[in-house]
Amino acid sequence: MQYDTRAQPADFTYKLLTATVTPRPIAWVSTLSPAGARNAAPFSFFNAMGADPPTVVLGLMRDPVRGLKDTCQNILDTGEFVVNLVSAAMAGAMNETCVNAPSEVDELALAGLETEPSVRVKPARIKGAPVQFECTLLSAVVTSPNQTIAIGRIEIIHIGDEYLVDAERGHVDNRKLDLIARLYGAGWYQKGGERFEMVRPVWKP
Numbered sequence: 001m002q003y004d005t006r007a008q009p010a011d012f013t014y015k016l017l018t019a020t021v022t023p024r025p026i027a028w029v030s031t032l033s034p035a036g037a038r039n040a041a042p043f044s045f046f047n048a049m050g051a052d053p054p055t056v057v058l059g060l061m062r063d064p065v066r067g068l069k070d071t072c073q074n075i076l077d078t079g080e081f082v083v084n085l086v087s088a089a090m091a092g093a094m095n096e097t098c099v100n101a102p103s104e105v106d107e108l109a110l111a112g113l114e115t116e117p118s119v120r121v122k123p124a125r126i127k128g129a130p131v132q133f134e135c136t137l138l139s140a141v142v143t144s145p146n147q148t149i150a151i152g153r154i155e156i157i158h159i160g161d162e163y164l165v166d167a168e169r170g171h172v173d174n175r176k177l178d179l180i181a182r183l184y185g186a187g188w189y190q191k192g193g194e195r196f197e198m199v200r201p202v203w204k205p
Helices: 010-020 070-078 088-096
Strands: 027-032 038-043 046-051 054-061 080-084 131-144 147-159 164-166 180-182 189-191
Touching (some): 054 080, 070 080, 070 131
Antiparallel strands (some): 027 038
């Protein structure tokens, strides 16, 4: 079967993408509005895109009724955000922040989450998240009236000491992070799973 994406409605293509591009890492994004209102929401159209400079990308879709989501609007208005990675222990709290609450609602308070001050940006970090990236906006690409791609530069990386094998060498215990990933449908996620390792081949002339 083949699907011409220009001939399909966006919600149909969304189903195909989210069911095939799996598992997807989750960016639990905390932002501040220019007036200081806090916001937190998870996004699975997310990944790291490079290390020089350290770069992350967020796919921010527009709400069909309310327009730009608070996260997107705050990033565009302030140029700052924090990406918190989601451990299995924090999955329930993350899910609570998925709620389609009005703009004035503080999802962090709603989910009973504590925060920690950031070092270089104004939005707070979510306390307990094993990894937190303080980011500034490099560029925003409007790919359609319904979608904005935010490219952020990671300014500060926070990793809990308990997840480091060798802090000086930057060695992280990836298993201990116990990160969850997004799968498909309305609410499927992945935790753990079988792992395997392969040695990368080296060309020998």
